Amino acid sequence: xxxxxxxxxxxxxxxxxxxxxxxxxxxxxxxxxxxxxxxxxxxxxxxxxxxxxxxxxxxxxxxxxxxxxxxxxxxxxxxxxxxxxxxxxxxxxxxxxxxxxxxxxxxxxxxxxxxxxxxxxxxxxxxxxxxxxxxxxxxxxxxxxxxxxxxxxxxxxxxxxxxxxxxxxxxxxxxxxxxx
Amino acid sequence: xxxxxxxxxxxxxxxxxxxxxxxxxxxxxxxxxxxxxxxxxxxxxxxxxxxxxxxxxxxxxxxxxxxxxxxxxxxxxxxxxxxxxxxxxxxxxxxxxxxx
Numbered sequence: 602x603x604x605x606x607x608x609x610x611x612x613x614x615x616x617x618x619x620x621x622x623x624x625x626x627x628x629x630x631x632x633x634x635x636x637x638x639x640x641x642x643x644x645x646x647x648x649x650x651x652x653x654x655x656x657x658x659x660x661x662x663x664x665x666x667x668x669x670x671x672x673x674x675x676x677x678x679x680x681x682x683x684x685x686x687x688x689x690x691x692x693x694x695x696x697x698x699x700x701x702x703x704x705x706x707x708x709x710x711x712x713x714x715x716x717x718x719x720x721x722x723x724x725x726x727x728x729x730x731x732x733x734x735x736x737x738x739x740x741x742x743x744x745x746x747x748x749x750x751x752x753x754x755x756x757x758x759x760x761x762x763x764x765x766x767x768x769x770x771x772x773x774x775x776x777x778x779x780x781x
Numbered sequence: 782x783x784x785x786x787x788x789x790x791x792x793x794x795x796x797x798x799x800x801x802x803x804x805x806x807x808x809x810x811x812x813x814x815x816x817x818x819x820x821x822x823x824x825x826x827x828x829x830x831x832x833x834x835x836x837x838x839x840x841x842x843x844x845x846x847x848x849x850x851x852x853x854x855x856x857x858x859x860x861x862x863x864x865x866x867x868x869x870x871x872x873x874x875x876x877x878x879x880x881x
Contacts, residue, residue, distance in 0.1 A: 619812055620809070622809065623805050626804070626805045626808050626809070627805050631799045631800050634798060634804070635798040638798050639798070648800075648801055651800065652804075652807060652808050655812075656811055656815055659812050659816075660815065716792055717792070717796070720792050720793065720796065721796065735793065740793050740794060740797055741797065767789070771786070774789070
């Protein structure tokens with residue numbers, strides 16, 4: 602079963618073999634979880650959203666007509682659910698208070714953070730959309746085209762937003778004391 | 782991009798995470814109950830459609846009977862039905878025909 606293509610597995614699932622869905626989950630769970638956890642910075646929330654993503658995929662599998670890859674389709678569900686969850690928690694509002702204030706709050710007394718922690722903290726200071734682009738393009742290695750399809754924007758827009766976001770990330774990191 | 786952000790890019794790649802253990806099992810357990818719900822929803826939809834078709838068929842028969850045995854009767858003179866209801870009934874008849 603594992604060697605089958607996505608569309609072959611989908612045919613099996615739509616034919617009533619719901620167990621075949623585990624192959625799809627196994628295939629994409631790490632990518633989806635990673636994107637969500639990097640967007641939400643909350644592992645419990647990420648796990649819930651990732652589960653909901655696959656449940657939604659199962660429910661709407663008959664709507665998938667193969668215009669884009671299944672990976673793109675499922676990632677779009679994950680991104681939408683993550684953005685909705687973040688809106689609900691009003692994290693966005695908190696993040697928009699002002700980067701400088703937040704940088705001081707975040708850095709606080711913890712001055713010996715390792716690079717990984719610093720980058721994670723800097724990621725939190727990006728807005729939701731910027732974080733989704735960085736998660737997909739830089740962390741998960743999605744192509745510009747895939748990212749454009751998932752976010753419903755043009756490839757050129759992905760590239761310019763990514764460039765701006767990376768510059769912003771670098772500035773935040775500098776504020777946090779990351780000097781590389 | 783790579784030359785400007787090369788090192789940062791490498792560090793970002795390291796933020797890649799893997800899903801928790803037993804994630805797939807958790808999803809599949811939920812899928813099984815979702816699958817049952819979907820079957821129940823599907824059954825309800827089929828039942829409602831069946832009822833709509835049955836009601837439409839009854840109305841058609843009633844109208845046919847009225848036409849044949851009680852003279853030239855049309856929808857406008859059908860006693861006891863408002864214009865709106867007649868429109869709704871016509872929609873149901875159309876829907877039932879389409880569904881068949």
